[in-house]
Amino acid sequence: xxxxxxxxxxxxxxxxxxxxxxxxxxxxxxxxxxxxxxxxxxxxxxxxxxxxxxxxxxxxxxxxxxxxxxxxxxxxxxxxxxxxxxxxxxxxxxxxxxxxxxxxxxxxxxxxxxxxxxxxxxxxxxxxxxxxxxxxxxxxxxxxxxxxxxxxxxxxxxxxxxxxxxxxx
Amino acid sequence: xxxxxxxxxxxxxxxxxxxxxxxxxxxxxxxxxxxxxxxxxxxxxxxxxxxxxxxxxxxxxxxxxxxxxxxxxxxxxxxxxxxxxxxxxxxxxxxxxxxxxxxxxxxxxxxxxxxxxxxxxxxxxxxxxxxxxxxxxxxxxxxxxxxxxxxxxxxxxxxxxxxxxxxxxxxxxxxxxxxxxxxxxxxxxxxxxxxxxxxxxxxxxxxxxxxxxxxxxxxxxxxxxxxxxxxxxxxxxxxxxxxxxxxxxxxxxxxxxxxxxxxxxxxxxxxxxxxxxxxxxxxxxxxxxxxxxxxxxxxxxxxxxxxxxxxxxxxxxxxxxxxxxxxxxxxxxxxxxxxxxxxxxxxxxxxxxxxxxxxxxxxxxxxxxxxxxxxxxxxxxxxxxxxx
Amino acid sequence: xxxxxxxxxxxxxxxxxxxxxxxxxxxxxxxxxxxxxxxxxxxxxxxxxxxxxxxxxxxxxxxxxxxxxxxxxxxxxxxxxxxxxxxxxxxxxxxxxxxxxxxxxxxxxxxxxxxxxxxxxxxxxxxxxxxxxxxxxxxxxxxxxxxxxxxxxxxxxxxxxxxxxxxxxxxxxxxxxxxxxxxxxxxxxxxxxxxxxxxxxxxxxxxxxxxxxxxxxxxxxxxxxxxxxxxxxxxxxxxxxxxxxxxxxxxxxxxxxxxxxxxxxxxxxxxxxxxxxxxxxxxxxxxxxxxxxxxxxxxxxxxxxxxxxxxxxxxxxxxxxxxxxxxxxxxxxxxxxxxxxxxxxxxxxxxxxxxxxxxxxxxxxxxxxxxxxxxxxxxxxxxxxxxxxxxxxxxxxxxxxxxxxxxxxxxxxxxxxxxxxxxxxxxxxx
Numbered sequence: 001x002x003x004x005x006x007x008x009x010x011x012x013x014x015x016x017x018x019x020x021x022x023x024x025x026x027x028x029x030x031x032x033x034x035x036x037x038x039x040x041x042x043x044x045x046x047x048x049x050x051x052x053x054x055x056x057x058x059x060x061x062x063x064x065x066x067x068x069x070x071x072x073x074x075x076x077x078x079x080x081x082x083x084x085x086x087x088x089x090x091x092x093x094x095x096x097x098x099x100x101x102x103x104x105x106x107x108x109x110x111x112x113x114x115x116x117x118x119x120x121x122x123x124x125x126x127x128x129x130x131x132x133x134x135x136x137x138x139x140x141x142x143x144x145x146x147x148x149x150x151x152x153x154x155x156x157x158x159x160x161x162x163x164x165x166x167x168x169x
Numbered sequence: 170x171x172x173x174x175x176x177x178x179x180x181x182x183x184x185x186x187x188x189x190x191x192x193x194x195x196x197x198x199x200x201x202x203x204x205x206x207x208x209x210x211x212x213x214x215x216x217x218x219x220x221x222x223x224x225x226x227x228x229x230x231x232x233x234x235x236x237x238x239x240x241x242x243x244x245x246x247x248x249x250x251x252x253x254x255x256x257x258x259x260x261x262x263x264x265x266x267x268x269x270x271x272x273x274x275x276x277x278x279x280x281x282x283x284x285x286x287x288x289x290x291x292x293x294x295x296x297x298x299x300x301x302x303x304x305x306x307x308x309x310x311x312x313x314x315x316x317x318x319x320x321x322x323x324x325x326x327x328x329x330x331x332x333x334x335x336x337x338x339x340x341x342x343x344x345x346x347x348x349x350x351x352x353x354x355x356x357x358x359x360x361x362x363x364x365x366x367x368x369x370x371x372x373x374x375x376x377x378x379x380x381x382x383x384x385x386x387x388x389x390x391x392x393x394x395x396x397x398x399x400x401x402x403x404x405x406x407x408x409x410x411x412x413x414x415x416x417x418x419x420x421x422x423x424x425x426x427x428x429x430x431x432x433x434x435x436x437x438x439x440x441x442x443x444x445x446x447x448x449x450x451x452x453x454x455x456x457x458x459x460x461x462x463x464x465x466x467x468x469x470x471x472x473x474x475x476x477x478x479x480x481x482x483x484x485x486x487x488x489x490x491x492x493x494x495x496x497x498x499x500x501x502x503x504x505x506x507x508x509x510x511x512x513x514x515x516x517x518x519x520x521x522x523x524x525x526x527x528x529x530x531x532x533x534x535x536x537x538x539x540x541x542x543x544x545x546x547x548x549x550x551x552x553x554x555x556x557x
Numbered sequence: 558x559x560x561x562x563x564x565x566x567x568x569x570x571x572x573x574x575x576x577x578x579x580x581x582x583x584x585x586x587x588x589x590x591x592x593x594x595x596x597x598x599x600x601x602x603x604x605x606x607x608x609x610x611x612x613x614x615x616x617x618x619x620x621x622x623x624x625x626x627x628x629x630x631x632x633x634x635x636x637x638x639x640x641x642x643x644x645x646x647x648x649x650x651x652x653x654x655x656x657x658x659x660x661x662x663x664x665x666x667x668x669x670x671x672x673x674x675x676x677x678x679x680x681x682x683x684x685x686x687x688x689x690x691x692x693x694x695x696x697x698x699x700x701x702x703x704x705x706x707x708x709x710x711x712x713x714x715x716x717x718x719x720x721x722x723x724x725x726x727x728x729x730x731x732x733x734x735x736x737x738x739x740x741x742x743x744x745x746x747x748x749x750x751x752x753x754x755x756x757x758x759x760x761x762x763x764x765x766x767x768x769x770x771x772x773x774x775x776x777x778x779x780x781x782x783x784x785x786x787x788x789x790x791x792x793x794x795x796x797x798x799x800x801x802x803x804x805x806x807x808x809x810x811x812x813x814x815x816x817x818x819x820x821x822x823x824x825x826x827x828x829x830x831x832x833x834x835x836x837x838x839x840x841x842x843x844x845x846x847x848x849x850x851x852x853x854x855x856x857x858x859x860x861x862x863x864x865x866x867x868x869x870x871x872x873x874x875x876x877x878x879x880x881x882x883x884x885x886x887x888x889x890x891x892x893x894x895x896x897x898x899x900x901x902x903x904x905x906x907x908x909x910x911x912x913x914x915x916x917x918x919x920x921x922x923x924x925x926x927x928x929x930x931x932x933x934x935x936x937x938x939x940x941x942x943x944x945x946x947x948x949x950x951x952x953x954x955x956x957x958x959x960x961x962x963x964x965x966x967x968x969x970x971x972x973x974x975x976x977x978x979x980x981x982x983x984x985x986x987x
Contacts, residue, residue, distance in 0.1 A: 029646075031646070031649065031699075031702055032649070035649065035699070038695065054679060054680045054681040054684075054685075055680075055681055055684070055748075057681070058681040058684030058685050058688050059684070059688075061685070061688035061689065061691075061692065062684065062687055062688040062691060062728075065688070065691075065692060065695075066688055066691030066692055066694070066695075066724070067691070067721060067724070069695070070691075070694055070695065070698060070717045070720070070721055071717075071721060073695075073698050073699075073702070073717065074698070074714060074717045074718065074721075077698070077701075077702045077710060077713065077714065078714075131680065132680055132681060132748055133745055199707060199711075201707045201708070201711075207802060208802060209800065223711065223715075223957055310953065313953040313954060314790065314791060314793075314952070314953040314954025314955075315951075315952065315953040315954075316607075316611065316949070316950065317610055317611050317950050317951065319611075320611035320612055320613060321611075321612065324612050380951070381953075384952070384953065386791055386952050386953045386954070386955055387953050389955070389956070389959050390953055390954075390955070390956055390959075537956060537957060537958060538711065538800055538801075539794075539800050539954075539956045539957060540956065541800075542800050
């Protein structure tokens, strides 16, 4: 599949992702923030597609946009929005956050400028057709142990969440 | 919550809807107005629900949207003039209402309706019971989400209404009886048509049961939903199929026979658990028992006069009387105080729907919103009768 | 121009894969109009079939046998006042139906109507379909929240909980079908929708009957989960009219409401097409292995034309039975014209089938092939559509907690078990 208008889509999607990210932290209404986050996630999924990583893109849509964000909204909808909108922001550490993100930006830019050697000359020839199969082989081959550990950890987390929310077991 | 709801809930203090219970994980309680315009409240009942998520913490019924002051009207009408008004209370069982009223006045006058009139009365009342139960079944099933039974029951109820129409010209508010008997002689072919109807509707009742009785979803939606114990039911004065489903064998047709019910051979179906499913089964069985009564009555209907000797101007002696009958929804009672004039001094109706509706709260506490509509349906209320 | 158009007919890849934007655009347009028309037809059919289930006639006034009823409905909905509740969140309220619609229509980019009759053959087709169709719930949740009203909010909560929990069982059922695609020489499966159907073609069996009854169980689980996923009876809790008046779209009216309906029906067709592609052999005609050979191919290729002729025959019968009264003249003429159009299409399709058999014109043969593929795919979807109506006419509605317990305590363990057993059997057999 030959990609069409690659730069256009790249800038469009990254622009959307940044816009969504900004909206997430600036909206006072939590539901609006969540919707903006969905926009970001979908834009990032699009970027994955452009990187010839369709599996990751699909999982991103299913798990994050379709699953986790729906649960987010589920919880947020139950919260009294009117009260949260009126509430003053109580933590005053946003300068720290700004400094941290500024530092990250500097890091990115410096790597981009100075570390040209880190990047290959051209994009790697990615196996588009069997990309998904490759991920499967990796997960169940080389990284089997890590994969299983991760799933076990998630299981423990689920159990912990259930125990914490249950009044009596 | 709107200001209106707040005012309404403040007025209803016994439920304490205003103060939320101890908050858990900051989930706030929801107060919902179900009705008066809601598809499942069978008219204009307004139920204020206090919900935790979907769980019902308490209910409060607000009635009176259909109040027409029937009891007060009675004080300004002669006994004969008031007769059509009773049809407008439980409009899906108008014949029963008329029967109760006519018999109460007859009791006051010390008049006995002739045997033929009694037979006609029994046939029409039992037909009406079936019609009422059919309407109940259709709407109840619709509340639970099964659309189709509604159309089946309405199709078959139509046949009953046709018989009513041929008999007295009206389909719903029939005004079928007069004080002292019946105004109209049966039309030619009445017996045949009633027999045909019995033969027609028997397989149809099986058809309804086929759709619902063993349906898994129906079972899950109705079993152990809206349970009311026999003690609670008696304490609240609940009557009719709702009481019988709790296992109490109380049917005024047997307990205090009126008209000529003592002459017929029929059973009183009762339930065990007092849940919605048992109430469903009881009503289904009642339809079959009604058919049995109709069959016997049509076979034995005697010749003779249809009106007793009743004075032109009904002027009962001073006194009071209470007469109750088994209406499709429960005990329908009339308490009439006469001061010797042509109009009742006071007339009080004991409507089964109104009394049964009281049980709603204890039946739905702890259940889900979806069960509220199921329980309202299973109580079989008619708002015309609740509000009067 | 004509050449580039015709050249695609001779190729065997989807326009998305061939990088053929023109054909991709044409396909998008065809699918968009096709799905819209299907939704309209489904609307009429549902009202009609439901009515006949319930001993009534259904729409009879607008056009012969109510055939023009959907158009009347559409006009009515378009002309209706567009109400936005004053306390609603206007932007979210406005965008919610669009998101639902967008999600259900985007799914169609990978629906494999034929080996080359899809907009695109994505490597992750099935994943894409599941993912995008799961985005549809966002529209419902947003609608319920934005209405700023209790009933829609409860409807939205129900809907989101329901969709998230049934997606799990649905996904596991899908995975067990995908596992079956890897039972070939190379031992590699595929997530591509076209690849899945081709795997069934190669293995000469619909996955419904593969490892009987494993495939069938997975299919049944998917068939149940997809009803829950599309919020249809008996799982229509999100819009349970007897409980929540209309659920999440209580506050919607007119055009916006109709967008929700359009999205719902489009989503129904979309999930049915997943089921068809995964378990019912996609575009394959029935008995393509048992009754193989040119003669049988020809016999089955007559079906599309015959179907239209059959519909035309029904319409002609209706025309003849129309009351002979001047008031019915226009209706009679209309139904007659409709019958003529149907029979014309039928004859055309028959002509293509016969022509493809007789001559050796490549484009003609390919279009006959394409027609057959699309026809069988659509017919299989139609079966599901009928089932959706049938369910609605027959069953009461589940209660919310029962729905959840069925989803988590019955469907999930069964689908997990089927997945494990399928994997084991697959390893043993393959």
